[in-house]
Amino acid sequence: MSNPRYWRENPSRYNLIGRRCENCKGVFFPPREICPKCRRKSLGKMKAYKLTGKGKVYSFTIVHDPMPDFTLMKPYIMAMIEMEEGVRLTGQIVDCEPEKISIGMHVEATLRKLGQEGGSGIIRYGYKFRPV
Amino acid sequence: MRDVAIIGVGDTKFGELWEHSIRDIGMQAGLSAVIDANIAGEQIEALYIGNMAAGSLIDQEHLGALVSDYSGLSALHIPAVRIEAAGASGGMALREGYIAVASGMHDIVMVAGAEKMTDVTDEEIPTVQMAGGDQQWEGISGATMASLFAMMARRHMHEYGTTREHIASVPVKNHKNGAMNPNAQYQKGITMDTVLKSPMVADPLGVFDCAPISDGAAAVILAPLDIAKKYSEQPIKIVASAAATDTLALQHRESLTRIDSIKVASRKAFKTAGITPKEIDVAEVHDSYSIAEIISIEDLGFFEKGKGGPATLEGMTEINGVVSVNTSGGLKARGDPMGATGVAQAVEIARQLRGKGEKRQVDNAEYGLSLNMGGTGGTSVVHIYRRL
Amino acid sequence: MMFGHNGKDVGIVTYGAYIPRFRILPEEIARVWGEDGQAMKSGLMIFSKSVPYPDEDVITISVEASRNALARSKIDPEDIGAVYVGSESHPYAVKPSGTIVAEAIGTSHFITVADYEFACKAGTAAVQTSMGLVSSGMVKYALAVGADTSQGAPGDALEYSASAGGAAFIIGREKVIVTINRTLSFTSDTPDFWRREGQPYPSHGGRFTGEPAYFRHVATCAKELMKVQDAKPSDYDFAVFHQPNGKFPTRVAQQLGFEKKQYETGLTTPYIGNTYSASMMIGLSAILDVAKPGQRILGVAFGSGAGSDGFDMTVTDEMASYNRAAAPTVKWFVERSELLDYGRYAKFKGKIVMKE
Structure with a gap:
């Protein structure tokens, strides 16, 4: 993956900056420029909005057959997190044993390495979650 | 809109087809559909190829021209296009073929789907x-x-x-x-x-x-329902x-x-x-x-x-x-x-x-x-x- | 002219620490290399050491520590004018850790950033730089981080101690919880420990790392600082020193005339290992977790190569209203632990040769 493709998303990856539609107050992550509910009425009204990073596990799985960037961590927990703002995020849960995870568990966002372009390329950082 | 029928079907065996490339299997499926439909290659007016990932699997895009060519249709210069909608690529190709025949733009078209997955390692x-x-x-x-x-x-x-x-x-x-x-x-x-x-x-x-991870191809021939009986004893209406x-x-x-x-x-x-x-x-x-x-x-x-x-x-x-x-x-x-x-x-x-x-x-x-x-x-x- | 600073009203405005949750025991390392684990344990006074998860590095640890520091205060990250990250295990040889840390804590882009390296005292060098910038009025707040995911060659004595952790201090003049009364450094060209460019593991001079390096620099710095401040060991409530193992800081504390009750609070290496650039700073954080207004602290860091940074500090009345509970204590980090066997440890630390 080229650096610019990742770099342009740093604010969202590092600090969970999404968008809020000023028309319907709906919160979206990752950022999008058109609200799917308000469509044209939302143009120019999708403002940057920082999520608190706190949420609850909505669903989860233990991944045993990962993509190459995650080989060292298998088996690892992937989860769908329902954030306080109502929006859901797919992310890895760290600092938690696979047998301890459950639907409804409270988690918070943390910053971890997501992957790297081999040993000489750029390292990608972004949000993961951990139990509170 | 015209009624549309399937007048011929064909497919390859699915699985690990180590000896066959995407060109081979695309051709095999297409040919068996053509034979099943009792048509000649010259009657095919357009080709729609469902394919999800040849670009990342075998570094090959432009499958419309490729399958048309290796199906022996290059001299006919028919329009051919690859349709991509991830796992739904084949179904979307069928729909594009259906729309072309139903609209009257084309009479007989071939819809094929092909993927060659075993040319990359399992990790990919x-x-x-x-x-x-x-x-x-x-x-x-x-x-x-x-x-x-x-x-x-x-x-x-x-x-x-x-x-x-x-x-x-x-x-x-x-x-x-x-x-x-x-x-x-x-x-x-x-x-x-x-x-x-x-x-x-x-x-x-x-x-x-x-x-599983599979290689394979399948094809159907579509025609307007009113002429379908000319080719097939058992046309299937979509x-x-x-x-x-x-x-x-x-x-x-x-x-x-x-x-x-x-x-x-x-x-x-x-x-x-x-x-x-x-x-x-x-x-x-x-x-x-x-x-x-x-x-x-x-x-x-x-x-x-x-x-x-x-x-x-x-x-x-x-x-x-x-x-x-x-x-x-x-x-x-x-x-x-x-x-x-x-x-x-x-x-x-x-x-x-x-x-x-x-x-x-x-x-x-x-x-x-x-x-x-x-x-x-x-x-x-x-x-x-x-x-x- | 001697380097030093009469801090006056400059000090620590807030602090935060971070220690990964994985641990390995010296017995387990010794089992693999055919050594005497009990002897290593008592010789080094290290009972376990922290290990980072494969997705943790100096940058993620620095971000965690910095976010913990911010959580305890009301500082607007946009008021931070400088970010310095001290480490000897920066993920990049070229490309600063600090820029990622700055973005991740939400500073403005109009800041100065640099990565520091001075073996185990890069973090305190960052603190000193921050003091200079703050007291000169160049910045309102400066963030100084010491963090490491230190390397010890497989089978080397360092493997028993080299661990991971970080601490972040925000230096400022307003609402300081700890006034830095004075800082003073003692530095010489002493090749006790080093890592050449491109080498994965550091080398060291064995017993040469002791008397001429650690003890000479730490003791000289501490004595000179106390002399300049006209203070004696009994004037301090707490003392914390760089802790490459449990033994060195204990011995230097005793040689200087400190008692156990003064140095035990800040002695964390026996449980988490040597966090290098974070070592003294995590020890200081453990003290700040319990310190009361008016208490006085002596802190002396040491970096191989070699030098010591000493700090004479006093806890202010601000500590009473400071929101310490908004982030985990060092004790909490020390106590949460998940044991690894050597195989998983080797995998986590990238010591296994993997297919490209």
Whole structure:
């Protein structure tokens, strides 16, 4: 993956900056420029909005057959997190044993390495979650 | 709009076709469909190729020209185009072919689906599969396609009390059917125990809950219904073609136990066909992961929401059950060469409606349905077919 | 002219620490290399050491520590004018850790950033730089981080101690919870420990790392600082020293005339290992977790190569209203632990040669 493709998303990856539609107050992550509910009425009204990073596990799985960037961590927990703002995020849960995870568990966002372009390329950082 | 019929079908064996390239299998499937349709190559006016990932799998784009060329049609200079909608590429190609004939733009067209997956190592496949989901916002975070379906399964278990056995009954049934399909990748029955004890891929889904890595191609020839009889003794009418999309990322879905693109596409298709789900005798649905078949048979309207698991375990979707689902073996046992799958589903339904289902033939099948899905349901394509 | 600073009203405005949750025991390392684990344990006074998860590095640890520091205060990250990250295990040889840390804590882009390296005292060098910038009025707040995911060659004595952790201090003049009364450094060219460019593991001079390096620099710095401040060991409530193992800081504390009750609070290495650039700073954080207004602290860091940074500090009345509970204590980090066997440890630390 080229650096610019990742770099342009740093604010969202590092600090969970999404968008809020000023028309319907709906919160979206990752950022999008058109609200799917308000469509044209939302143009120019999708403002940057920082999520608190706190949420609850909505669903989860233990991944045993990962993509190459995650080989060292298998088996690892992937989860769908329902954030306080109502929006859901797919992310890895760290600092938690696979047998301890459950639907409804409270988690918070943390910053971890997501992957790297081999040993000489750029390292990608972004949000993961951990139990509170 | 004109009525459209399938006048010929063809496919290759699905599986690990080490000796064959995408050129070989595309040609083989196309040629057998042409022979089945009793047409000459010169009569094909356009070619639609369903293919998901040749660019990342074999560094080859431009499959329209490639398949046309290696099918011996280069001197005819017909229009040919590749259609991509992840796992729904084949179904979308069928729909594009259908639209071309129905509109009157073309008379006879070929729709083919082809994918060559074994030319890359197994480690590369999850990345390719995940490209059918939201790679940038879910894949980068560590989500594999299997993990997304696993989260749907977990939610289905949580909300409806679906059990691991309910889910495992899908691959058991599909392997039983695949054992009767000479072109299937796996022609061997499996037990519930095999599924339950298979190595985990993404908990609760194990290896036997996931469709395999496959090579394969399938093709159909479409023609206007009014001239179909000229070529085929048993043309199969396509009575409805509908497609729908939904959010690319699973994280944006309102529910993880419902696939809205299936609901919307199938509702439209049933309306166009003027029938209800009860009238479908045989259906090919997109069991890329076992849980997907359970959600599909619910959202297609065959069973109530939450009842797909028990229905499968009780045999209601077996051949000659309430509705015969995935008589070919489905993606799990027939194999899932991604872009070929949607077309292979049409081939199986046509065979069933013609009474050519051999050992897996559904009794007196009149109406058939295919559901081809991309990713976790970002795209769904539903076709309804009728025996004439 | 001697380097030093009469801090006046400059000090620590807020602090935060972070220690990964995985641990390995010396017995387990010794089992693999055919050594005497009990002897290693008592010789080094290290009972376990922290290990980072494969997705943790100096940058993620620095971000965690910095976010913990911010959580305890009302500082607007946009008021931070400088970010310095001190480490000897920066993920990049070229490309600063600090820019990622700055973005991740939400500073403005109009800041100065640099990565520091001075073996185990890069973090305190960052603190000193921050003091200079703050007291000169160049910045309102400066963030100084010490963090490491230190390397010890497999089978080397360092493997028993090299661990991972970080601490972040925000230096300012307003609402300081700890006034830095004075800082003073003692530095010489002493090649006790080093890592050449491109080498994965550091080398060291064995017993040469002791008397001429650690003890000479720490003791000289501490004595000179106390002399300049006209203070004696009994004037301090707490003392914390760089802790490459449990033994060195204990011995130097005793040689200087400190008692156990003064140095035990800040002695964390026996449980988490040597966190290198974070070592003294995590020890100081452990003290700040319990310190009361008016208490006085002596802190002396040491970096091989070699030098010591000493700090004479006093806890202010601000500590009473400071929201310490808004982030986990060092004790909490020390107590949460998940044991690894050597195989998983080797995998986590990238010591296994993997296929490209």
